[in-house]
Amino acid sequence: MKQRHWFNLHGWFALPLWLLFCFICITGTLAVFSHELTWLFNPNARATNPADMPAKPIAELVEVVEREYPQADVTTVISFEPYLVNAIAFSDAEHPYALAYVNPYTGKIQEVNTGVTFINFIRSLHGWLLFPWHGSYSIGYYLVSAFSLLLLGSLITGLVIYKRFWRAFTQPKLRLKQGKKTVLADLHRLAGAWSLWFIAIMSATGLWYLTQQILWHNDIDIEGHAPLVDASAVPTQASEQLPVSFAQALEQVKQRYPNFRNGYSMLPEHSRGMYQLIGGGGEMFYDQYSYRVAVNPYSGEIAQASSPADMGVLETVLHVADTLHYGTFGGLWTKSLWFIFGLILSGMSITGFMMWGNRTLKASKNAARKQRKIEQVQTVQQGVQ
CATH class of the missing domain: 1.20.120 (Four Helix Bundle (Hemerythrin (Met), subunit A))
Structure with missing residues (x-):
């Protein structure tokens, strides 16, 4: 030619x-730079730590929201970089859907967001033009x-x-x-x-x-869904509190994967739902969703677990694509x-x-x-x- x-x-x-x-x-x-822009323009999204305190376990942050909003149904805990708050999704009579911005060091709720976050907006605008x-x-x-x-x-x-x-x-x-x-x-x-x-x-x-x-x-499906609790194992009498707490489920994950860091974890949505703990393990090119563990809320047993070591080709590509596309694998420099x-x-x-x-x-x-x-x-x- x-x-x-x-x-x-x-x-x-x-x-x-x-x-x-x-x-x-x-x-x-x-x-x-959606996270950095959020930190720059929204002071309530900053995880300030003047006393240089260690980060609290995310289960404690969930308890903070439940104490502040006693009728809240907490569904999800989203963790970002250490300089940003944890976003805890919940709903109650006054909030059909809300994100509580909880400082992981002080345990203080700095904002309750009932709208669209800048991070979600700009990613959605770029990814599928809304x-x-x-x-x-x-x-x-x-x-x-x-x-x-x-x-x-x-x-x-x-x-x-x-x-x-x-x-x-x-x-x-x-x-x-x-x-x-x-x-x-x-x-x-x-x-x-x-x-x-x-x-x-x-x-x-x-x-x-x-x-x-x-x-x-x-x-x-590239990845399998978390299994449901067997119907026969669900107690016949409903209880407001599950036998296995969120903190205990997290401890189970930590025992299996010591380097686990929360990314996007979900609490059971119904009587047969599992704790779904999703996060990263420190591998450079894998995203913050590459570790997935399902914990039975009645027995505390791990029903399903996967990590980069268990992944096939498609799963590996799934979990490295975002880090390469957005350059997040090397932190602020990349x-x-x-x-x-x-x-x-x-x-x-x-x-x-x-x-x-x-x-x-x-x-x-x-x-x-x-x-x-x-x-x-x-x-x-x-x-x-």
């Missing part, structure tokens, strides 16, 4: 819905993840077009005095060469999200790197469109000029006749 054809193909990969693609890049870049979910699928999720195909196509065609791209690392070229067209082209090529690794990661993780959505849509290259990728979509716009405008002017010449020639010929 001729170079010109590869160039046109590269443009067509980049052009469809380029504005939406740029929007997805920008929201994803913000999502990388499109509604219809059961197990969302058109928005399909749309966003499908952009990975265009991104991959742009990467491949860009490599074909940009001969000897590695020179951008040793001999970067940015000609600032040769007009806007040259500056845009040089910026686009430089950004593309230095972002190759980042674009490859975004393409790969985006393809995984597309695959994951297809599996969800077809009700194919988040900062992902943020910078997210901005670069957003800028590339803009410079690419500007280059295409300039070429299109020039081609349109040339076509109009050619058409005028043809009309002038035809007019002269008619006059001679």
Whole structure:
């Protein structure tokens, strides 16, 4: 295929819905720092610890909420970075759904949020553009993840077009005095060469999200659900307090996985429900949901347990995709790197469109000029006749 054809193909990969693609890049870049932005703009979300106290067990934080709201039905405990509060989801007569922001060091409830958090909003906006979910699928999720195909196509065609791209690392070229067209082209090529690794990661993780959505849509589970308590083991007389407390369930998990750190744990929702304790274990590239333990609330036995050591290929990809997509595996340093290259990728979509716009405008002017010449020639010929 001729170079010109590869160039046109590269443009067509980049052009469809380029504005939406740029929007997805920008929201994803913000999502990388969603926790840090929450800490910056919401003082009630900060886990201040002036006395340098150790973090309290999350079971104690649940008790704090239950004492403050005696009728509360606590459902979930969500833990973030050490500098953020724990979010404890509950409901009662006055709060159909609420998140209590509890400082893990002081045990104080700093805020009760009954709306949408910034973290959930920006992740949802980036992940599925706030499109509604219809059961197990969302058109928005399909749309966003499908952009990975265009991104991959742009990467491949860009490599074909940009001969000897590695020179951008040793001999970067940015000609600032040769007009806007040259500056845009040089910026686009430089950004593309230095972002190759980042674009490859975004393409790969985006393809995984597309695959994951297809599996969800077809009700194919990557991970098994927590088992239910056998009906015969449920006491016939209902009791307000379960025989096995949340603290005891956590202790069981700690005995099985000493490095377990809570990520998203759920209390039993009904009489046959289990404690579902989900968290991380300190592995660098695995997310905070890679350890999953189900504890029987009546016997205290572990009914189901899984960790990275037990995972198959799909489960492993499931639990490393987010850390690679958002750059969370190395803490603030990798988040900062992902943020910078997210901005670069957003800028590339803009410079690419500007280059295409300039070429299109020039081609349109040339076509109009050619058409005028043809009309002038035809007019002269008619006059001679």
